Amino acid sequence: MSETSRASGVDRRAFVKTLSAAGLGLALGGPPALAASTVRRRRRYAIVGLGARHTMYQAAIEKDYREHAELVGVCDLNPGRVAVARKLSAKHGAQPPPGYLHTDFDRMLAETKPDYLIVTTVDATHDEYLVRAMEAGVDTITEKPMTTTPEKCQRILDARRRTGKQVRVLFNYRYSPPRTQVKDILMSGEIGEILSVDFHWLLNTSHGADYFRRWHSQKRNSGGLMIHKATHHFDLVNWWLGAVPVSVSATGKREFYTPAMAKRFGLQSHHERCHTCPEQDRCGFFMSLAANPQLKELYLDQEVHDGYFRDRCVFRPDIDIEDTMNVIVGYDTGATLSYSLNAFNSWEGYQIAFNGTKGRLEHAIVESTYVSGTDTVQGGIADDGVTTRVIPLRGAARPVAPWSGTGSHGGGDQIMLDDLFLPQPPADPYRRAADERAGACSILIGAAANESFVTGRSVAVQQQVHGLARPDYSPMPDRTGPLPMPDRNARRT
């Protein structure tokens, strides 16, 4: 960015009235006034949900993409986090946007007139904000998962159709270079068309355990890990295959993060939270909010407003999400997926194998350790953590030098932000930008799995909603044409 444009981003008069707002110290009022040319040039964004994840978007808008974007409003149910977000603007050298409580969300849209709303709230509330923004004529961008239940999904599909406004779902995993490379190999036809996939995702006892501390530990907030976490993985498979899920059977249980396990680890009991835990010196799952400045500012210091504890005991009995899940998915192409997700493992990452008519693609990533809200890199890839190889039906395996990137989610977040915020992003042969159709296809697998956990029956994925069209995918290898006969003299791997 040029120095001139950097200056133009901050050289503006702000008309932000600081009101006591029921003693909450919120800044309320209209958007800052800008030169007319600047308003025309830059897209206006508002953000609802000002926790850990939103900071990436705020930094992108106020720093890296400030030539093209401006933040015109921020909103959250916690006034403390509204204030923290506004302070962050100042740290970015930007004029803090007006802040709003969630009860004033519609007023924020009316007063700040954003082109786009970015939704980074708790998963189960995404639908509410997406629908209200579309009804107000605003295009929307949402963090994954798009939503948590088929009913909420239907609301979004209906609002999208009714209003003609956009829903963009941010599937950052698609953008990480080694995963894009897998798509590239599958599109090339080197292993033919895919008949089945074996996919195993492991969460370790740092990142995995963290889901059991927070709002994620309640299905009413997150849909459980089948929705909250596996939405990434189901979307990857849907997109990698260019296919639509039709049936799901699944089993799920919670056996590790339980009160009984606390006792087996030698604790007297589970407790309410780490901050006040009488056994914190003995617990390998202890997390100190007070010791980490970011966690303290974002969560501990803001508890007074909403009573939300970020460090609840991972062994609490009221947790209702699973830690061990196995899923079988059938696709419209005939392909089948065998998937597992396990939240208490010794390493974090995944192994996947695509079994094709001309060979097999094996791919694995070991991720580095991550805890949300800290300096650790989310979805960062461990050194030499990517392995990819292609094995023809007969013949020697071909090791694949991985495409690489840096930063969160293996470099995927940065590429996704370019795609999102640049006015003319580069053409994308992989079609990584996802809308509500892909958002739905991924969460509906998770919702079907949740139902199958309870009923023990197979669930028809598409019947959970109506009016869901097929997502746009890049062309994949033909499933009916002639195939080369495997060479019977070739060396077997």
Ligand SMILES: NC(=O)c1ccc[n+]([C@@H]2O[C@H](COP(=O)([O-])OP(=O)(O)OC[C@H]3O[C@@H](n4cnc5c(N)ncnc54)[C@H](O)[C@@H]3O)[C@@H](O)[C@H]2O)c1
């Ligand atoms: N793509 C990724 O890799 C990735 C990574 C992390 C989080 N996420 C997603 O981002 C979203 C936010 O996650 P997070 O880690 O920042 O969580 P967080 O708990 O740190 O932040 C959530 C914020 O939403 C606010 N909030 C809750 N309910 C609200 C409501 N009804 N109205 C307004 N604000 C409300 C909370 O006060 C909080 O500030 C989630 O949907 C999560 O799944 C995606």
